[in-house]
Structures are given as structure tokens and as C-alpha cells.
Amino acid sequence: xxxxxxxxxxxxxxxxxxxxxxxxxxxxxxxxxxxxxxxxxxxxxxxxxxxxxxxxxxxxxxxxxxxxxxxxxxxxxxxxxxxxxxxxxxxxxxxxxxxxxxxxxxxxxxxxxxxxxxxxxxxxxxxxxxxxxxxxxxxxxxxxxxxxxxxxxxxx
Numbered sequence: 104x105x106x107x108x109x110x111x112x113x114x115x116x117x118x119x120x121x122x123x124x125x126x127x128x129x130x131x132x133x134x135x136x137x138x139x140x141x142x143x144x145x146x147x148x149x150x151x152x153x154x155x156x157x158x159x160x161x162x163x164x165x166x167x168x169x170x171x172x173x174x175x176x177x178x179x180x181x182x183x184x185x186x187x188x189x190x191x192x193x194x195x196x197x198x199x200x201x202x203x204x205x206x207x208x209x210x211x212x213x214x215x216x217x218x219x220x221x222x223x224x225x226x227x228x229x230x231x232x233x234x235x236x237x238x239x240x241x242x243x244x245x246x247x248x249x250x251x252x253x254x255x256x257x258x259x
Contacts, residue, residue, distance in 0.1 A: 127156035128203050131171055131186045134161030136243045139185070146204055146211070155207040156190070182243070184236045197236060198228045 132143045143159060150157040160170050162181045171181055174194045180186075187200035195203050198218060205215035218227050 127158055127190050128207055129158040129160060129188045130200065130204055131160045131162050131167075131176075131181050131188075133163050133182050133243065135163035135247075136182075136239060138239055143185075146208060149210045150204075150208045153209050155209075157204065157207050183240045184232070198224070198231045201231075 130143065130146075133139045134143075140161075147157070147159055149155075160167050162168065162170055162178055168178045171177075171186060171188075171194075174186075174188070176186055176194065184197045185200045187195050187203040189195065189203050194200075202215045202218055205211035205218075218224055
């Protein structure tokens with residue numbers, strides 16, 4: 104089988120990707136979430152100081168709502184966890200997305216290394232997906248509903 108045009112046909116890619124690979128690692132985060140925004144801005148500051156090749160996209164802004172559609176990732180999916188597209192064009196989510204960010208920032212590189220350890224990675228990935236990301240997503244949905252209710256009460 105000729106594989107010069109890309110990956111072998113017997114090993115399909117997990118996500119259809121028609122987008123061009125970004126020139127640097129790009130992180131897609133929920134800027135409407137105070138926790139998410141605060142953390143990403145911390146990494147952005149540290150990355151800028153270190154000259155890291157990182158780009159940041161707030162998917163809560165209307166103009167960025169479909170930023171990940173070429174990766175079959177909806178805005179709601181991106182509200183549930185961080186997504187990062189590496190310079191290689193491969194998406195990573197959750198802890199793996201954070202690892203891509205931290206690998207680029209010297210101050211955080213040690214944490215990326217630790218989280219890649221075989222014993223640590225599955226535990227932190229599970230905790231991120233089933234505890235942290237879920238709690239933050241639910242909290243943000245609650246915040247948005249309360250905001251909508253308060254606005255409806257002001258303008259009946």
C-alpha cells in the first residue's frame with residue numbers, strides 16, 4: 104500500500120481534520136468562565152514573558168463560536184474542557200491540552216513532564232474529565248441561568 108500521500112488507509116484519524124495546522128500551539132478556552140479565563144491569562148502572561156509560541160482563542164466570543172468546527176469540535180464541547188491544537192495540527196483535550204500548553208512555557212514545563220508519567224497521567228486525566236471539568240461546566244451553566252433570570256426579572 105502506498106502511504107506517500109498521508110497515513111495508511113488502515114489507520115483512520117480519530118477526528119476529521121480539514122484545517123491547516125496552526126503556526127504555533129493554539130488553545131481554545133471559555134473566556135466567559137472566570138476560572139478558565141484567569142488560568143489561561145496566567146499561562147498567556149508566562150508564555151509571553153518566555154517568548155513561547157502560543158496563541159489563545161476565546162470560544163465564548165460569537166466570532167469564535169465555530170473556531171474548532173474543522174476538528175469536529177462544537178462550541179458546547181469546547182465549553183466543557185480546554186482544547187489545544189498543536190503546531191502539528193493535532194487536537195488535544197483536557198489534561199492533554201494543558202500538557203501541550205505547559206510544554207511550551209518553561210515555568211510550567213516541569214508540570215507537563217510530571218503529568219505525562221504513566222502512573223500520574225490516567226489519574227489526572229480522569230480527575231479533570233469527571234470532577235474538575237464537569238464541576239466548572241455545571242457551575243458556569245448555573246451562572247448563565249442566574250444571569251438570564253436576573254435580566255428577565257429586570258425586563259419582564
